[in-house]
Amino acid sequence: MATKNMATMLCSTMLLLLSLAVSETFTARIIGGQEVQPYSIKYQASLQTEKFQHYCGATLVHPQWVVSAAHCWRPSTLMKVVLSEHNLETEEGFEQVFNVSKIHVHNYNYRTFNNDIMFIKLSEPAQMNAYVQPVALPDDNTPQLYNNDCTVSGWGVTQVYSNYLSPVLRAVDVKIMPYCSYYYWGRITSNMLCAGSQMGGKDSCQGDSGGPLVCNGKFEGIVSWGISCANAYYPGVYTKVRNYIQWINWVMENDTP
Numbered sequence: 001m002a003t004k005n006m007a008t009m010l011c012s013t014m015l016l017l018l019s020l021a022v023s024e025t026f027t028a029r030i031i032g033g034q035e036v037q038p039y040s041i042k043y044q045a046s047l048q049t050e051k052f053q054h055y056c057g058a059t060l061v062h063p064q065w066v067v068s069a070a071h072c073w074r075p076s077t078l079m080k081v082v083l084s085e086h087n088l089e090t091e092e093g094f095e096q097v098f099n100v101s102k103i104h105v106h107n108y109n110y111r112t113f114n115n116d117i118m119f120i121k122l123s124e125p126a127q128m129n130a131y132v133q134p135v136a137l138p139d140d141n142t143p144q145l146y147n148n149d150c151t152v153s154g155w156g157v158t159q160v161y162s163n164y165l166s167p168v169l170r171a172v173d174v175k176i177m178p179y180c181s182y183y184y185w186g187r188i189t190s191n192m193l194c195a196g197s198q199m200g201g202k203d204s205c206q207g208d209s210g211g212p213l214v215c216n217g218k219f220e221g222i223v224s225w226g227i228s229c230a231n232a233y234y235p236g237v238y239t240k241v242r243n244y245i246q247w248i249n250w251v252m253e254n255d256t257p
């Protein structure tokens, strides 16, 4: 079991240990997808170190707030948030770079990955434009998820046995897998959902952590963890954003400058 930005691993059997031994050193990836039309995923953010190295994804939900995974936490002084990013290796002129002014984490359990959500306030509001727009959150009228087609995006590695981040933003279509406990028994809490493809080969992976899973135009999942990547028997596990809408709204309403 590995979070999707670092090589933590807790395995119950030797078999799993063996099959994971190779993949545990990897740091990131969208598998089986394609490069997106630049700036078409307007809510996509990149979390970067103070040296501007991408290490996790995030999602813009309001001009001054992004949501990511709690396991992507770093001290706020060592974190930058970049919007309107496409190619990490070149300065394309549209990037908006922010410091972090506040971080809220919701009871994250680093052993079970329950509540893998983090809410980040940018140092100033982002400029909304043709390349930067917040995502829509699900609401009470959004139908329940079941076998839906969704899209996950990120700069994670593109091959299972590769160490290298994708320089450009990529996305892949995945399906919600309603019977996830069947794949990961005992480990899927009510705050998690799974998505992948029946045949495997399409998934998010470590460097995609914290990034968005969007279904029917609504922000439904945060890339969280999984065993291996793009494996038909182990779909990707996502934080179930619906369970946190009230918390997100509460934090924003009670925020003081």
Ligand SMILES: *[C@@H]1O[C@H](CO)[C@@H](O)[C@H](O)[C@H]1NC(C)=O
Binding pocket: 097, 098, 099, 123
């Ligand atoms: C971020 O913080 C650093 C260090 O305090 C400062 O030099 C820089 O101007 C800030 N950048 C932005 C975009 O606010």
